[in-house]
Amino acid sequence: MVGFGVLLILASGSLIGAGKVLANRYDNSVKRDTLLADEARAEAPRRNTTRIVGPLNYLLLGSDLRPGDDTSQRTDTMIVAHVPATLDKVYLISIPRDLRVHIPPFAATDFTGSYEKINGAYERGGFGSGGVQLLSTTLSGMIGIRFDGAAMVDFMGFQDVVKALGGVEMCVDQRVVSAHLARLPNGELVNPREGGTPIVYEPGCREFNHWQALDYVRQRYSLPDGDYGRMRHQQQFLQALMRKARDEGITSNPLLFDRLVRAVAGTLTVDTGGTSLDALMFGLRDIRPTNIMGIQIPSEPVMLGGIAYIYPLEASTSLFEAMVNDTLDDWVTANPQWVNTL
Numbered sequence: 001m002v003g004f005g006v007l008l009i010l011a012s013g014s015l016i017g018a019g020k021v022l023a024n025r026y027d028n029s030v031k032r033d034t035l036l037a038d039e040a041r042a043e044a045p046r047r048n049t050t051r052i053v054g055p056l057n058y059l060l061l062g063s064d065l066r067p068g069d070d071t072s073q074r075t076d077t078m079i080v081a082h083v084p085a086t087l088d089k090v091y092l093i094s095i096p097r098d099l100r101v102h103i104p105p106f107a108a109t110d111f112t113g114s115y116e117k118i119n120g121a122y123e124r125g126g127f128g129s130g131g132v133q134l135l136s137t138t139l140s141g142m143i144g145i146r147f148d149g150a151a152m153v154d155f156m157g158f159q160d161v162v163k164a165l166g167g168v169e170m171c172v173d174q175r176v177v178s179a180h181l182a183r184l185p186n187g188e189l190v191n192p193r194e195g196g197t198p199i200v201y202e203p204g205c206r207e208f209n210h211w212q213a214l215d216y217v218r219q220r221y222s223l224p225d226g227d228y229g230r231m232r233h234q235q236q237f238l239q240a241l242m243r244k245a246r247d248e249g250i251t252s253n254p255l256l257f258d259r260l261v262r263a264v265a266g267t268l269t270v271d272t273g274g275t276s277l278d279a280l281m282f283g284l285r286d287i288r289p290t291n292i293m294g295i296q297i298p299s300e301p302v303m304l305g306g307i308a309y310i311y312p313l314e315a316s317t318s319l320f321e322a323m324v325n326d327t328l329d330d331w332v333t334a335n336p337q338w339v340n341t342l
Contacts, residue, residue, distance in 0.1 A: 029265035035059070035150040036271050037133040040140035042148045052275060052283035054085040055326040059136055059150040062158075062234070075122045075131070075152070077234055080139065084326050087283055089291035091328050092238065093319075094231035096299060100309040101142055106134045117309065143320045149273040156267055158217070161241065163210040164263040165248060168240040170216070171205040174229070177222040181215050213237060227310075228296060232340045235294030239342045243289035293332065294340035295319070 036059070062077030078095035097119040105113040109126045111134075118138060125134030132150060140146055162168055181189050182196035189211070192198050201216055208216060217237045223229035248256060272280075298315035301308060315335060322331035332339055 029262065031269045032271065033129045033269050034271060035129055035132040035136065035152065035269065036147050036273065037137045037140075040133070040136035040147055041273060042146040052087070052279050054083050054087045056083040056087075056148045057081070057145050057323070058083075059132075059139065059147050061132065061135075061150070061152040063152055063154050075119055075135065078118070078135070078139075079234070079238075080143070080145075080323070082323055082326075082328060083284065083287075084328065088286040089293065090287055091293050091295055091332075092235045093295045093297065093323070094235060095139065096227055096231065096297065096310040098227065098301075098308060098310040099297070099299065100302075100304070100311055101138055103134065103138050104141060106130070106137075144324045145320075147273070149271055149275065151268060151270045153264065153268045158214040158237075159210040160263040160267060161260060162208070162213045164260050165241070165244050167207045167209050168213055168237070168244045169205060169207050170213070170233075170236055170240045172201045172203050172216075174224065175203060175222075176201040176216065176219050178215055178219060179221045180218060181211075226301075231296065232294060232342075235292075235340055236342045239289050239292045239294075242292065246289060292342065294342050295328075295332070296338045296340055298335070298338050 042057070058081040060077075060079040060081055061075045063075050076097045078097070080093045080095065082091040082093065083089070084091075095118060097117065099118045100115060101118045102115050103111075103113060103118070103121045103124055105111055106125050108130050109124065111124045114124075118135070121135040121138045122131035125131035132152060136147055136150060178199040178201070179192065181199045182192040182194070183189055183199060184194075184196040188196075189199075190196055199212075199215060201212075201219075217230070217233045219233070220227050220230040245260065298313040298319060299310045300313060302311045303309075315338065319331060319335070319338070322328045
């Protein structure tokens with residue numbers, strides 16, 4: 001599973017007959033880069049071009065890249081996707097953007113290391129692939145795992161995929177007032193600073209169109225639990241995306257799958273670690289939307305020197321050990337309070 005591209009692949013397990021053609025189109029369309037640092041990359045011998053062997057860990061990043069301005073790009077969406085050895089489920093462990101960690105030195109930018117918010121690693125690494133490499137090293141050192149691949153998608157990719165699917169259904173668990181979009185009397189959507197009535201998402205289950213889905217999963221200021229709520233909604237969206245893809249017949253409709261691949265390819269950068277798309281499609285074919293589970297890192301907000309941080313709690317140590325030992329099933333049973341209902 002590598003970001004949106006492989007979330008689509010997870011929903012395409014029975015498209016084996018068309019796999020070669022679609023894999024070639026995907027491989028030729030998506031941007032590739034070295035996103036993982038050497039010290040954060042899993043050893044390759046356990047994988048080959050025809051078969052994957054779990055457990056697997058992937059680093060998934062969502063960015064808000066502004067056209068022509070790489071230096072303002074942020075990576076506030078950070079998810080570690082853990083696929084157990086059984087290759088039949090995915091655990092999504094969201095990393096709080098304000099988590100205080102040790103970011104190690106990075107020679108390429110003359111960064112000497114520091115303790116700060118984890119989303120600062122991307123900037124300290126010089127943005128782009130260097131930023132992701134430093135982030136992968138930081139997470140690898142913190143958790144104790146190595147990554148089998150990584151992917152970055154800009155937020156516009158959310159809209160493109162949802163538009164191709166005709167919307168996704170999600171259940172709003174609490175009233176959310178948008179800090180990013182408002183509607184003018186003439187119906188135009190603008191930033192709330194320009195006036196208008198803010199968009200509101202009332203509790204209940206409904207179909208979200210492309211701009212609503214993107215706006216909803218970006219909100220945190222109006223949520224009682226702030227960034228924790230936003231991370232839960234992002235996990236919910238990934239499950240909803242896969243569920244809608246299956247409901248629309250992606251497993252039996254190569255044309256639909258092809259359309260989704262083309263919708264996301266232009267906004268996706270991947271590092272597959274040498275694993276072929278065919279191997280991923282076949283190896284992860286048993287994963288279903290109901291087998292996607294969201295996990296919150298045990299942590300709490302803390303003020304330090306006038307700065308708001310997130311600090312990991314003692315239970316986070318057992319979470320990281322479970323990821324290393326591939327025993328997340330047991331950890332989830334013992335720690336239900338840190339499991340998100342998607």
